[in-house]
Amino acid sequence: MFTLKQKLLHAGHHEVGDGHGGNGGEKSRAIVRKNIPMVEGKMSFEIFAEEGKVKSVKLVVEEPLRHFEAICEGHSAEEVAVIVSRICGVCPFPYALAASKAAEKAFGFKVSDQTYRLRELAIYGNMFNSHVLHALDLVAPRLLHLNSIIEFAVASPENTAVAAKLLALHTLGNDLARLIGGREVHSTTITPGWMTTVPKAEALKDVRDRLANAHETYDLLVNVFASISKDANPKLPIREREFIALRGEKKYPFYAGLIASSKGGVMDAAAFEQYKHEYVVDNSNSKQVRTDKSRSYMVGALARLNLNEDLLCDKARKDMETLGLSIPCHDPYMNTAAQLVEGRQVLVDVVKAIDELLAIGLHEEPRPVIVPREGYGAGYLEAPRGLIWHEYKYNGEGLVTWANCIIPTGMNTGSMQEDLEHLATHLLGDGATDETIGYDLDLLLAHYDPCNSCAVHVVRLNKKEEKRAFLAKEAKVAVVSLGNLIAGDDGIGHAVVEEIKHHGVEGNVDFIHGGVEGLTLLEDLAKEKYDAVYFIDAVDGLDHAGELVRFDGEELLAKAKKAGPKVSLHQNDFTYYFELARAIKLELPKTIVFYGVQAGQTEVGMGLTPEIDTHEIAHAIIHEIEDSHGSES
Amino acid sequence: MSKLEEYIARALRGDKPTLVYAELGSCDGCSMIIVNLDAVLLDLVSVFDIKQMRIAMRGVYEGPIDILMLEGAVTCEEEAEELRELRKRADYVVAVGACAALGGIPGMAPSFAVKNAQDGKFGKHVQGQGPMAPRPVHEIIRVDAVIPGCPIDTANTVRAIRVMLAGGRPDYSDRPVCMDCALKENGCLLLEGRACVGPVTKSGCGARCPSSNNFCWGCNGLLPDAPIDALFAIADIHGIPIEEVKRKLRMANQRHFTLLEEKKEEK
Numbered sequence: 001m002f003t004l005k006q007k008l009l010h011a012g013h014h015e016v017g018d019g020h021g022g023n024g025g026e027k028s029r030a031i032v033r034k035n036i037p038m039v040e041g042k043m044s045f046e047i048f049a050e051e052g053k054v055k056s057v058k059l060v061v062e063e064p065l066r067h068f069e070a071i072c073e074g075h076s077a078e079e080v081a082v083i084v085s086r087i088c089g090v091c092p093f094p095y096a097l098a099a100s101k102a103a104e105k106a107f108g109f110k111v112s113d114q115t116y117r118l119r120e121l122a123i124y125g126n127m128f129n130s131h132v133l134h135a136l137d138l139v140a141p142r143l144l145h146l147n148s149i150i151e152f153a154v155a156s157p158e159n160t161a162v163a164a165k166l167l168a169l170h171t172l173g174n175d176l177a178r179l180i181g182g183r184e185v186h187s188t189t190i191t192p193g194w195m196t197t198v199p200k201a202e203a204l205k206d207v208r209d210r211l212a213n214a215h216e217t218y219d220l221l222v223n224v225f226a227s228i229s230k231d232a233n234p235k236l237p238i239r240e241r242e243f244i245a246l247r248g249e250k251k252y253p254f255y256a257g258l259i260a261s262s263k264g265g266v267m268d269a270a271a272f273e274q275y276k277h278e279y280v281v282d283n284s285n286s287k288q289v290r291t292d293k294s295r296s297y298m299v300g301a302l303a304r305l306n307l308n309e310d311l312l313c314d315k316a317r318k319d320m321e322t323l324g325l326s327i328p329c330h331d332p333y334m335n336t337a338a339q340l341v342e343g344r345q346v347l348v349d350v351v352k353a354i355d356e357l358l359a360i361g362l363h364e365e366p367r368p369v370i371v372p373r374e375g376y377g378a379g380y381l382e383a384p385r386g387l388i389w390h391e392y393k394y395n396g397e398g399l400v401t402w403a404n405c406i407i408p409t410g411m412n413t414g415s416m417q418e419d420l421e422h423l424a425t426h427l428l429g430d431g432a433t434d435e436t437i438g439y440d441l442d443l444l445l446a447h448y449d450p451c452n453s454c455a456v457h458v459v460r461l462n463k464k465e466e467k468r469a470f471l472a473k474e475a476k477v478a479v480v481s482l483g484n485l486i487a488g489d490d491g492i493g494h495a496v497v498e499e500i501k502h503h504g505v506e507g508n509v510d511f512i513h514g515g516v517e518g519l520t521l522l523e524d525l526a527k528e529k530y531d532a533v534y535f536i537d538a539v540d541g542l543d544h545a546g547e548l549v550r551f552d553g554e555e556l557l558a559k560a561k562k563a564g565p566k567v568s569l570h571q572n573d574f575t576y577y578f579e580l581a582r583a584i585k586l587e588l589p590k591t592i593v594f595y596g597v598q599a600g601q602t603e604v605g606m607g608l609t610p611e612i613d614t615h616e617i618a619h620a621i622i623h624e625i626e627d628s629h630g631s632e633s
Numbered sequence: 634m635s636k637l638e639e640y641i642a643r644a645l646r647g648d649k650p651t652l653v654y655a656e657l658g659s660c661d662g663c664s665m666i667i668v669n670l671d672a673v674l675l676d677l678v679s680v681f682d683i684k685q686m687r688i689a690m691r692g693v694y695e696g697p698i699d700i701l702m703l704e705g706a707v708t709c710e711e712e713a714e715e716l717r718e719l720r721k722r723a724d725y726v727v728a729v730g731a732c733a734a735l736g737g738i739p740g741m742a743p744s745f746a747v748k749n750a751q752d753g754k755f756g757k758h759v760q761g762q763g764p765m766a767p768r769p770v771h772e773i774i775r776v777d778a779v780i781p782g783c784p785i786d787t788a789n790t791v792r793a794i795r796v797m798l799a800g801g802r803p804d805y806s807d808r809p810v811c812m813d814c815a816l817k818e819n820g821c822l823l824l825e826g827r828a829c830v831g832p833v834t835k836s837g838c839g840a841r842c843p844s845s846n847n848f849c850w851g852c853n854g855l856l857p858d859a860p861i862d863a864l865f866a867i868a869d870i871h872g873i874p875i876e877e878v879k880r881k882l883r884m885a886n887q888r889h890f891t892l893l894e895e896k897k898e899e900k
Binding site for chain 2: 035037038039040041062063064065066067070071073074075076078079082083086087088089090092129133137138141142146147148149150151153154160163164167168170171174182183184185186188189191196197367453454
């Protein structure tokens with residue numbers, strides 16, 4: 001068995017001497033922990049100091065890149081739910097659910113009440129097993145300076161009995177997760193639109209009773225954890241931070257709610273989308289996220305607890321007392337304690353939820369018909385480690401054309417980095433030994449419960465890097481004006497295309513003045529094999545001059561058939577050529593978008609009506625092109 | 634002396650067979666299946682000496698290994714090098730789960746994404762790892778046995794460990810998932826007009842996903858001489874777009890098809 005010191009050495013800890021030959025009193029220090037054990041995935045930290053001052057602190061997520069967003073492209077929503085579940089084997093349910101919710105949002109589908117309730121139960125199961133696992137298998141041995149729960153369990157028959165009793169809680173969480181999700185790791189029932197299998201009432205009753213009777217064992221877990229963490233957690237100065245989590249209305253939220261920030265208030269999905277900003281850092285494979293308000297923020301149990309403390313049950317409050325936790329609490333070393341408080345809340349809420357569901361009665365559901373449509377959807381909920389956010393764009397067949405997954409550890413890496421900086425400075429100033437610093441900071445990261453495999457599927461970066469990264473498969477885009485340059489406002493298309501050209505647009509974009517060409521223009525566009533074509537033309541039938549209308553290819557055809565606003569002002573309606581092109585099986589670009597601008601006057605002559613703001617129109621189109629073709633705003 | 638006799642003799646001396654569980658590019662879901670054994674795991678450690686398993690214990694073991702379990706796909710040169718070193722110390726190597734056995738979901742990484750990572754186009758991520766197209770372990774080192782699935786099946790895993798302890802090789806019948814669906818009297822998804830790749834996939838999971846009324850996506854691997862054209866024909870008869878079946882075939886088994894295509898190109 002290792003002694004503590006050997007363990008530290010084993011984990012890669014070392015000290016280097018003075019690197020620049022000054023007088024012997026000056027010393028540079030390096031405290032490096034490689035491949036931190038008992039966390040999910042590969043993660044390290046490096047602290048360099050000179051003359052007692054911290055020079056650099058680096059959190060490194062070394063788990064190799066995993067390309068998940070690129071993998072999703074071209075797959076249907078139900079396939080994507082299976083794929084992204086494999087981002088994380090520790091908390092797989094929230095991943096499959098985030099993807100399912102995103103698809104439902106994009107396709108305008110609402111799940112049944114029963115599906116909603118079953119999904120809540122699934123999350124309770126995953127939340128409970130993950131929290132117990134973290135406290136019991138990963139953090140407790142660390143606090144006891146042991147190598148694993150097994151080492152604890154085999155030390156004596158008494159230990160074996162205690163370990164077996166506590167591990168039964170973990171098994172219980174897994175049994176609930178398995179009953180609802182089909183399997184405790186990577187659900188076989190969670191998919192967009194429904195739960196493919198509904199559990200039997202008897203089985204649900206059985207697990208309900210076991211959960212209802214688990215409080216006594218759970219007391220033991222809380223008491224054991226409270227006693228071993230009391231003195232083992234270092235007392236360090238606390239840094240105020242921003243917390244972000246779901247905010248519940250009536251009950252403690254995991255599956256649904258608005259997104260709340262301790263600094264930014266309560267937000268809906270659209271507001272949060274604007275509020276958070278992803279970026280990459282050197283020498284780490286994880287993305288990080290900041291907000292409008294802070295360089296980093298914390299998600300997870302402590303964040304949820306800080307933002308939803310008023311919704312806790314009495315039993316959970318009592319655990320807070322036992323564990324020495326009071327809100328507000330900004331101490332990251334209390335995150336595991338917060339997980340245990342949540343575990344208790346789950347035990348109480350899950351029994352209520354099962355009772356409600358049993359009272360309503362379970363019934364088989366037919367497979368729902370979900371009609372896909374082109375568009376964007378974001379899905380979010382709470383995973384054990386914090387808020388999880390998935391967003392996808394789908395084409396008309398419901399296949400993913402763009403994906404972005406922001407996962408809890410990705411959000412927390414920035415917060416961990418900032419804590420490391422803060423605490424390293426303090427510890428060094430305090431004259432702590434390398435061992436102490438190494439141990440304290442290793443423990444800090446462990447309390448965060450990081451999930452590094454999940455954090456490293458970086459493929460979406462800022463615009464410039466993204467553009468470079470995607471050159472290999474960049475879409476070929478054409479922006480085409482239609483209309484007669486010498487017929488007053490019919491020249492609007494020409495003017496807007498010139499404006500876009502002048503401003504510049506990211507991507508592989510050609511600019512074409514189509515004039516009053518019809519079929520020959522479409523033939524030319526087909527020959528060039530454009531992935532996407534944006535037409536801009538003057539239209540009639542809207543309310544006021546300069547008003548903008550947007551149709552995609554399908555809508556355009558539908559409009560042509562109905563007597564809606566007349567599309568295009570040319571003798572032969574442009575939509576006529578579309579139908580013609582399809583009739584002769586011309587291979588048209590996959591994406592066709594038609595922008596129409598209401599004309600003011602179309603008398604012979606150059607120049608536009610003053611009400612028409614070509615600048616604004618051009619920017620709307622630039623935005624769409626950049627958003628749709630491999631760029632992230 | 635058979636493996637079993639050797640293990641027994643060693644166990645009597647208090648020298649239990651050593652087991653190392655190493656993770657490559659994966660979600661740790663297979664690790665979780667093992668950790669989730671809970672009390673069963675406590676039993677297992679009475680017969681094995683688990684020396685290393687990052688998610689559950691501290692420490693890196695550097696001695697000889699009786700059984701090396703590998704989870705995850707090989708995603709970079711650094712991992713491939715580590716693997717070669719591990720193989721030298723290991724008596725018996727088991728690929729655990731679809732990623733290690735087939736390439737699995739990581740094996741779906743499109744070539745443009747891998748190339749961009751190689752070219753450092755995702756920013757200055759961890760240097761010197763040498764990203765490569767994610768691939769199964771057997772493309773790098775010799776593998777003695779496989780525990781298939783995404784994730785591995787709990788019962789299969791316990792059985793495989795028992796078999797290995799007896800010096801045997803855990804093996805799985807090459808019967809299709811359909812056979813298990815039939816035995817369980819599940820309805821057939823294909824007959825309902827839903828895409829499923831069960832007919833060309835090895836079972837051993839008890840038709841886990843179809844039994845949950847969900848599609849099989851081939852995570853146990855393709856059958857030898859998998860009748861893929863026949864699957865397409867069945868799909869076609871039942872009005873299922875062949876493209877959809879192809880997409881589902883190209884999930885866990887994408888690496889298999891990538892290699893086939895590369896071979897074709899070489900010719």
